[in-house]
Amino acid sequence: MAHESTYQPGSGFERWLDARLPVVRVMHDQFMVFPTPRNLNYWWTFGGILTFMLIAQIATGIVLAMHYVPTPEHAFDSVETIMRDVNWGWFLRYSHAVGASMFFFAVYIHLFRGMYYGSYKAPREVLWIIGVLILLMMIATAFMGYSLVWGQMSFWAVTVITNLFSSLDAVIPGLGTTLVQWIWGGFSVGAPTLNRLYALHYLFPFVILGLVILHIWALHVPGNNNPTGIEVKSPKETVPFHPYYTIKDGFALVMFVILFAAVVFYAPNWLGHPDNYVPANPLQTPPHIVPEWYFLPFYAILRAIPNKLFGVIALLSSIAVLFFIPWLDTSKVRSTSYRPIYRWFFWAFVLTSIALGYLGSQPPEGWYLIFGRLLTAYYFAFFLLIMPVVGLIETPRRLPGSITEAVLGHAEESEATSPPVPPPPPPAQQRRPAEVL
Ligand code: HEM
Numbered sequence: 001m002a003h004e005s006t007y008q009p010g011s012g013f014e015r016w017l018d019a020r021l022p023v024v025r026v027m028h029d030q031f032m033v034f035p036t037p038r039n040l041n042y043w044w045t046f047g048g049i050l051t052f053m054l055i056a057q058i059a060t061g062i063v064l065a066m067h068y069v070p071t072p073e074h075a076f077d078s079v080e081t082i083m084r085d086v087n088w089g090w091f092l093r094y095s096h097a098v099g100a101s102m103f104f105f106a107v108y109i110h111l112f113r114g115m116y117y118g119s120y121k122a123p124r125e126v127l128w129i130i131g132v133l134i135l136l137m138m139i140a141t142a143f144m145g146y147s148l149v150w151g152q153m154s155f156w157a158v159t160v161i162t163n164l165f166s167s168l169d170a171v172i173p174g175l176g177t178t179l180v181q182w183i184w185g186g187f188s189v190g191a192p193t194l195n196r197l198y199a200l201h202y203l204f205p206f207v208i209l210g211l212v213i214l215h216i217w218a219l220h221v222p223g224n225n226n227p228t229g230i231e232v233k234s235p236k237e238t239v240p241f242h243p244y245y246t247i248k249d250g251f252a253l254v255m256f257v258i259l260f261a262a263v264v265f266y267a268p269n270w271l272g273h274p275d276n277y278v279p280a281n282p283l284q285t286p287p288h289i290v291p292e293w294y295f296l297p298f299y300a301i302l303r304a305i306p307n308k309l310f311g312v313i314a315l316l317s318s319i320a321v322l323f324f325i326p327w328l329d330t331s332k333v334r335s336t337s338y339r340p341i342y343r344w345f346f347w348a349f350v351l352t353s354i355a356l357g358y359l360g361s362q363p364p365e366g367w368y369l370i371f372g373r374l375l376t377a378y379y380f381a382f383f384l385l386i387m388p389v390v391g392l393i394e395t396p397r398r399l400p401g402s403i404t405e406a407v408l409g410h411a412e413e414s415e416a417t418s419p420p421v422p423p424p425p426p427p428a429q430q431r432r433p434a435e436v437l
Contacts, residue, residue: 005029030220035238036245037226039407043113044224045252046106047216052253053103054212058205060096061145068148070198072191075150076279094268100142101271102260104294107138112350115325118334119225125326127218132322134211137204139295139319144201146292150194151276156289158189158197164302167309188282228406229334230399237403288363296360297353303364304376314376321383328383330391333399341394342386349382 007025009015018025067086069078082089111131114120120128147158162183168176185192223232232238239245263270271293275286291299301318305311321328336343352375359375362368400406 006033030216032240032242034220034241035223035232035235036241037224037232037403038237038239038244039226039228039403040224040245040248041227042248042252043109043117043227045249046110046113047219048249049106049253049256050103050110051212052257053099053106054205054208057096057099057103058209060092060099061202061205063092064096065202068198070148070195072150072194072280075148075194079149091264094264096145097272098260098263098268100145101292101294102256102263103138104142106256107135108294111135111322116336116346117225117227118229118329118331118336120326121329121334122326123222124218124225127215127222128326129323130211130215130218132319134208134215135322136319137208137211141201141204141208142292142294144197144204146276147194147197148201149276150280152278152280152284152286153273153276153289155189155280155282156286157291158193160289162189162193164308164312164315167312170309225334226403227335227337228400228403229338230403230406233402234404290361293357293361296358297356298360300356300360300372301376301379303360304369304372314380318379321380325383325387328387330388331394331396332391333396338397338399339390339394340397342390345382345386345390348378352378352382 005025005028007018007022007028009018009024014024017023064082067078067082067089069075079093082093084090086092114128114131143157143161147154162180165179165183166176168179170176181187183193184190185196226232273290273292290296298315298318302311302315305314331339331342333339336346356372356375356379359368359372364372
């Protein structure tokens with residue numbers, strides 16, 4: 001990987017193991033002494049927070065699965081049994097449900113951080129693409145997990161979303177309907193559907209775990225980007241990951257867990273929909289079917305398009321476009337901090353995403369729909385027009401020569417703190433030895 005191994009086995013057993021399976025060496029090189037830029041800010045702590053959240057979701061999910069029953073007759077009741085009769089069941093379930101929200105909250109910050117600092121640019125394209133794959137898998141996993149409660153919102157969300165595949169009927173008549181019935185395992189959402197959603201909801205987090213390992217591997221080949229977007233130029237610009245970033249990441253994680261705990265203990269249903277406390281009823285459609293908050297921007301995009309097939313295409317494209325941003329962004333400068341024009345468009349994009357989230361929670365009519373369409377247009381224009389064009393026409397601010405210059409600030413400051421610079425050597429010394437002789 002990125003640097004020479006400095007691991008020295010400390011005992012006979014470590015030497016024995018190192019010659020057979022050098023796991024301790026890998027952990028030491030990649031997580032203890034790994035050279036990390038010294039100027040990373042708190043936005044860089046979210047990768048560690050996400051890793052924690054993934055492990056927490058898997059741990060709570062496995063125990064929930066020991067009590068959950070994946071059949072339409074028992075699913076809802078088994079969740080209520082977990083809440084009332086299983087020891088600490090309420091805590092497990094609320095941690096898992098709120099945990100999903102916190103996971104998305106953290107992943108969106110992580111993603112916008114990557115976009116702001118241009119972390120997707122060469123040589124980190126593969127790292128970025130693996131990130132987008134993780135996001136897709138997280139979306140699928142959360143959708144399937146929500147369905148397992150088998151409340152009204154679960155049932156109707158599954159019905160609406162699986163029905164989207166029927167839009168393919170407009171391409172090849174019958175294809176969409178056949179596909180939807182294949183997914184359902186019948187002629188409507190029912191027992192086979194719930195069973196397969198459960199099987200996949202259990203499987204996908206482990207696929208995500210595998211992708212996260214690749215993600216961190218792909219990070220450790222080029223090393224971290226940093227807030228300046230300028231590559232590390234000397235080992236002095238880095239510090240070992242441990243203890244410097246284990247402490248910083250640990251502190252941020254504790255803050256995040258306090259927030260997480262506050263929601264679990266004081267407002268566990270804050271982000272949920274009350275209709276999901278009503279058992280699924282295939283004969284009664286709820287007046288407003290809304291997904292969880294983290295899907296709302298995508299839902300707004302789906303509904304902004306008046307045609308079902310094109311709505312589905314827009315929905316899929318709104319995520320797929322992320323795969324291409326390493327090539328859509330034509331700027332030579334990574335960090336948005338040095339991009340005076342692009343930064344306005346970037347923040348407008350962040351606001352657009354939030355506003356789309358709000359519109360996704362409202363009925364698709366009147367002004368909501370008009371704004372939904374305008375903001376959907378901006379969402380795509382940002383990637384397909386603004387990123388390529390602004391990168392070409394913008395004059396970036398003067399970049400610091402290195403991370404050191406960016407951190408130490410102006411030349412006067414560095415002169416005040418560093419020893420006096422020696423006078424330049426006489427001309428003979430500047431020549432190469434052969435020339436002097
Ligand atoms: C389960 C979800 C994820 C986990 C556990 C995870 C984990 C990590 C970790 C530990 C780091 C290094 C620390 C840091 O930079 O924050 C990292 C960096 C990074 N991640 Fe993720 N990640 C996840 C999802 C994503 C997604 C969805 C994207 C984007 C689509 C993404 C893009 C990146 C990029 C570009 C970096 C490099 C940051 C830099 O050095 O500037 N990650 N990730």
